Amino acid sequence: MLQSQLFTKTRKEAPKDEVAKNAQLLIRAGYIHKEMAGVYSYLPLGLRVMNNIVQIIREEMNAIGGEEVALTALQDRKIWETTGRWSDDVVSSWFKTKLKNGSELGLSFTHEEPLTALMRDHIHSYRDLPRYVYQFQTKFRNEERAKSGIMRGREFLMKDLYSFSKNLKDHEAFYEKTKKAYVNIWKRLGLGDKTYVTFASGGSFSKYSHEFQTVDETGEDVIYVDEKLKIAVNKEVLTDDVLKDLGLNRKSLVEKRAVEVGNIFNLGTRFSDAFGLTYVDESGNKKPVVMGSYGIGPGRVMGAIVETLSDENGIVWPESVAPFRVHLVLVEGKDRGVARKEANELYELLGQEGIETLYDDRDVRAGEKFADADLIGIPWRIVVSEKTITAGAHELKNRSTGKIEHLAEKELIAKLK
């Protein structure tokens, strides 16, 4: 797209009340807008990144048999009273609102209750199992403080998948499958090296749950990493018994701060018992469905990428999530028409080759364009100027490594395709 058409502008300073590095950079580069503490709108570049992250997660969820739905934000009190989670004393992060007739509604902070209730219409027999249902849905959490930018918002997108299995054995097999899908996701999102499967506290139905923690010095969690085994333990469960159970040695663990980008959880029959979600098995016996839940926060992922990969000049996107693959920068000299004509032609060619490009066709100084390109953080920058035309080669810069190459058009296209 033409940058002259992009409505967002970069800015030198983030709002003074914004203390999180991820939000500071994303606001300055025009990806997001802060509406209130913990509440951010996504602008065109930000929405492109978000959609890329969502699509990667979606592909991996579909690959393990997930079926996508979209549940509602407004929540019926009755449903939540069934599990005892309606009370603000039990769930402190509820936002509540009211219908005209005075009856209270909640805003979804998660969706175990409505989905379990809904699945009673569709699960009756062993033939109807297993089922894996997921969505990308806005969650609302009434956080006391919201100081982590898009990494802990009061309103945020979440991918939540829920599994419905016949028994613990089937549940566990799917649980392991999801773990692998999650590892694929971090790899594809460019966070593979920094993200650890982390043992955390379980619940009534299993010893542990599993978090996926991305190492980052601003993270809210503290984990203990065994770098050789590529696993970690959350501080909350770090005891001698747990270490022994997991075959870990305290001496080989390194303390790190980290961000929880995903988690998976065995829900057992807690929700199916509460809602009477049962099925008739092969022998004609009624049995409760065994459930699991599997979350990822795409906004938190986006924040973690910005926190961990950016440098002093701005954001550095992995290719898989970048809003564009190429940032084409026109630098006009004295003979204005010449460089612009060349850049226009290259922009058209890149389009024909299917290489998504943001083309900085604006009439502003070169220095400002370069600073904006660094701040916005698109993986490849191409400069077209009178100098590059004279040299007969385009200048290609990698945002991550800073390496500059000069390539003839054919080589350039071959490299970027």
Next chain:
Amino acid sequence: MLQSQLFTKTRKEAPKDEVAKNAQLLIRAGYIHKEMAGVYSYLPLGLRVMNNIVQIIREEMNAIGGEEVALTALQDRKIWETTGRWSDDVVSSWFKTKLKNGSELGLSFTHEEPLTALMRDHIHSYRDLPRYVYQFQTKFRNEERAKSGIMRGREFLMKDLYSFSKNLKDHEAFYEKTKKAYVNIWKRLGLGDKTYVTFASGGSFSKYSHEFQTVDETGEDVIYVDEKLKIAVNKEVLTDDVLKDLGLNRKSLVEKRAVEVGNIFNLGTRFSDAFGLTYVDESGNKKPVVMGSYGIGPGRVMGAIVETLSDENGIVWPESVAPFRVHLVLVEGKDRGVARKEANELYELLGQEGIETLYDDRDVRAGEKFADADLIGIPWRIVVSEKTITAGAHELKNRSTGKIEHLAEKELIAKLK
């Protein structure tokens, strides 16, 4: 996809409290789930239809220069006090909620205020205009009654585009462009014949606004249609003066009930004045930005399609929005393996040819499968049975016309591609 894997089941009866035909059929066919009055979740088939509708609208909005964003549901009281729309006496459909510190927040019922405030960061000069910004975003409206299914919900998706122009002339040119884009949209959605540009009440900044009304006997609006001129007038502005102004003759108007599927509105400088959204023009003078708003409810469109195109056996989707193009139905006879093998192969072939297919591979009676296929309403039904194998031709039925053809594989693929 394999129907045996689809988690939703059809049902004979809709919930007793559901009075709208659109929601009754969509619930029975497994497209949506009713959470509460006016609050519906979208299940896999429903989400597919919704995504198809959204994508058609998105393409047309991009074609006229729209840039997509995603604003928030939670709304800051201060922003809305700026235009006097915070008070429940002024806007009766607010849902309100509270932060922990007691300060009130609203849930978005529209987005003029936050977007106008936001655009102050990005519009400064005539060079920054025009801008066209849109989103698909969940709106919340605290309706007193909610009896129209997905056609008037308390929580629903809306496409809202806002235009920012230098002056009235530029505004009007874009307004006309949007009108044409909207006409394209109804045509692509299969509602072209039934949908009329309708003159409705304007506001401080223009004599009329324009609604797009789809004729439907259950519609909430009454319009007067000139079938020859293909335009209509909303009952609320039907006066002799208006008829004269529009060059219409009362005698040639027919009264019809209709559903408002879209509207476009000249906002003038109401919001830019309130928020100080100005720009510096070519001569160095500060001027207010002229705005317009352009809405479409994708859920209401989906409801209108169901209301107007369904028949006594179920839903009839236009090809452009159908969840799948083909419903492949396996009918097994005595020699079970034969028909299943043939159907499996055809399913694979359809996939290779890029023809999206729901394959009813379930082990249930043929009559049940046919009833489900009619209810679900996919445009083309193919039956594979021992009979069709013996005949050497597949049975192809058009859901809309009921016409049945018998085609050899090659002809079948050629027809559906």
